Amino acid sequence: MEFSWPWEYDFPPFFTLQPNLDTQKKQLEAWRKLVIDYCHHNKIFVLDVQESIPLFQNKTIDRQLSSEGIKRVLEILQENNQIEWCDKSKKQCFVYWKTPQEWGNLIYCYIIDKGMTNTVCTFYELTEGDDVKNEEFAGLDKSMLLKALETLEASKKAEVIMFGGSEGVKFF
Amino acid sequence: MRKRPGIGAIHKQRVEQERFRGKATELQDNVFEQMTNQMEKFRTNLETFASKHRNEIKKNPAFRKQFQEMCSSIGVDPLASSKGFWSELLGVGDFYYEIAVQVIEVCMATSQRNGGLITLGELRHKLIKARGKAQHHQNISNDDIIRAIKKLKVLGSGFSIISLKDTQDSSDVLIRSIPGELNADHTEVLKIAEAQAFTSIETMKCKLKWDDVRCQQIINELIRDGVAWVDEQSTAKTYWFPSFFKPLINEG
Numbered sequence: 001m002e003f004s005w006p007w008e009y010d011f012p013p014f015f016t017l018q019p020n021l022d023t024q025k026k027q028l029e030a031w032r033k034l035v036i037d038y039c040h041h042n043k044i045f046v047l048d049v050q051e052s053i054p055l056f057q058n059k060t061i062d063r064q065l066s067s068e069g070i071k072r073v074l075e076i077l078q079e080n081n082q083i084e085w086c087d088k089s090k091k092q093c094f095v096y097w098k099t100p101q102e103w104g105n106l107i108y109c110y111i112i113d114k115g116m117t118n119t120v121c122t123f124y125e126l127t128e129g130d131d132v133k134n135e136e137f138a139g140l141d142k143s144m145l146l147k148a149l150e151t152l153e154a155s156k157k158a159e160v161i162m163f164g165g166s167e168g169v170k171f172f
Numbered sequence: 173m174r175k176r177p178g179i180g181a182i183h184k185q186r187v188e189q190e191r192f193r194g195k196a197t198e199l200q201d202n203v204f205e206q207m208t209n210q211m212e213k214f215r216t217n218l219e220t221f222a223s224k225h226r227n228e229i230k231k232n233p234a235f236r237k238q239f240q241e242m243c244s245s246i247g248v249d250p251l252a253s254s255k256g257f258w259s260e261l262l263g264v265g266d267f268y269y270e271i272a273v274q275v276i277e278v279c280m281a282t283s284q285r286n287g288g289l290i291t292l293g294e295l296r297h298k299l300i301k302a303r304g305k306a307q308h309h310q311n312i313s314n315d316d317i318i319r320a321i322k323k324l325k326v327l328g329s330g331f332s333i334i335s336l337k338d339t340q341d342s343s344d345v346l347i348r349s350i351p352g353e354l355n356a357d358h359t360e361v362l363k364i365a366e367a368q369a370f371t372s373i374e375t376m377k378c379k380l381k382w383d384d385v386r387c388q389q390i391i392n393e394l395i396r397d398g399v400a401w402v403d404e405q406s407t408a409k410t411y412w413f414p415s416f417f418k419p420l421i422n423e424g
Contacts, residue, residue, distance in 0.1 A: 007285075007420040012370075013401035013412045020395050026284060027401075063405050 003041045006034060015056075015063035017072065031065075031073040036082060040097035045141035047083070048092050049074070086143075094144060098136075103148035106137055108157055111171045120161065122168045218243065233313030240319070271312060271320035274299055279331075279349035286415040287398035288350030289362075292317065294421045295347055314345070321347060336363045346415065352397055357390045362413070369416035372408050 008014040008030045018024040038055055039047065049070070056073075057064035065073070074093070077083040083093040098106075107126065111117060114131075126132060127140045140148070149169055152158035158171045228235045278298045282290055292314055299312065324331045330351030336359065337344040346362065348354055354362075364379050365371040376387040391411050394400040403410045414420050 007417070010419050011401070011412065011414070011417060012403040012405065012410070016402055016404045018401060020398060023287075023395070023398050023401060026398075063403075 100147035
């Protein structure tokens with residue numbers, strides 16, 4: 001299904017950081033929502049700032065958000081705990097259109113549903129296997145999966161282990 | 173030799189005067205009573221007329237408007253009636269009160285985007301959409317909406333109606349739902365920006381014959397009010413108005 005762009009995306013001033021602070025607030029909020037919705041729709045778990053430029057431009061109306069503008073948008077996302085920088089260089093970030101907690105819960109519910117507690121699954125099975133094709137966490141980025149499993153470990157619902165050379169997880 | 177008027181005469185005069193004064197008062201009372209009776213008669217006739225043509229008034233906005241105008245011309249305002257004239261007539265909760273509440277809802281929902289400035293056309297479009305789901309769906313006209321808003325104005329709610337032209341063409345009337353000063357200069361700019369949803373200093377200078385300073389000041393005030401946004405990526409800076417931006421108006 002085609003991503004449905006909000007009205008702001010076709011509005012030329014949306015790509016100029018607004019001088020009126022109240023209007024700017026509304027503008028940044030709209031950008032924040034757009035980034036999250038876009039990543040959710042396209043199942044983007046990690047955003048590369050350089051490569052994300054297409055998201056911050058609209059060729060049809062020949063407008064592009066400046067790097068200062070993009071910086072402000074990412075700041076807002078971080079303030080809302082919706083992105084997390086992968087490292088200090090701030091070149092890439094995790095996008096939490098679902099938080100690691102939410103991912104963990106989704107996976108755990110699936111495991112309970114399938115009666116798979118006390119068995120071991122590989123990471124591959126969990127994200128790429130045929131069985132999980134229709135699950136929301138299908139295709140989940142490995143780093144995101146690890147974060148999700150860490151939240152489950154914290155509540156003693158899972159344990160990450162190595163076996164036979166692959167990484168896996170046991171659920172309780 | 174004639175006798176000069178004595179106390180008796182003066183007294184008599186005074187009594188006569190009293191009688192006249194009393195008569196005048198009596199006359200005044202009389203006229204007043206007649207007037208009151210006439211008014212009552214008018215009102216009763218109006219109500220009879222209204223009941224008789226109840227369906228027409230309910231369904232037909234043009235007829236409803238004519239009825240309203242007839243009422244105002246004889247000094248009767250059904251909207252001001254405390255007896256719930258309209259609720260009795262139309263059999264639903266106060267018709268205009270209902271519209272007024274819905275107008276407030278639409279304006280609140282959209283003011284984030286358009287800075288509290290909405291065209292009458294968009295307002296009516298959204299009102300009809302919202303009302304369509306309700307059980308009692310009457311066709312509402314621009315006139316109905318304006319009357320409802322005027323009712324709100326009387327309550328001092330910060331609503332104002334801005335005409336861009338002398339017609340009641342829905343695209344030429346704006347409703348302002350945030351209290352604020354939109355003066356004649358602001359309205360002039362809105363008029364020229366309406367068609368394309370944007371304008372520029374050059375266009376303002378050319379069409380309004382203002383100097384740079386005045387143009388910049390007025391546009392800055394519109395920006396400050398959240399009604400205009402700035403686009404710095406056009407050849408010359410342009411100023412855009414979400415209130416007139418078609419994709420936003422046609423959305424949802």
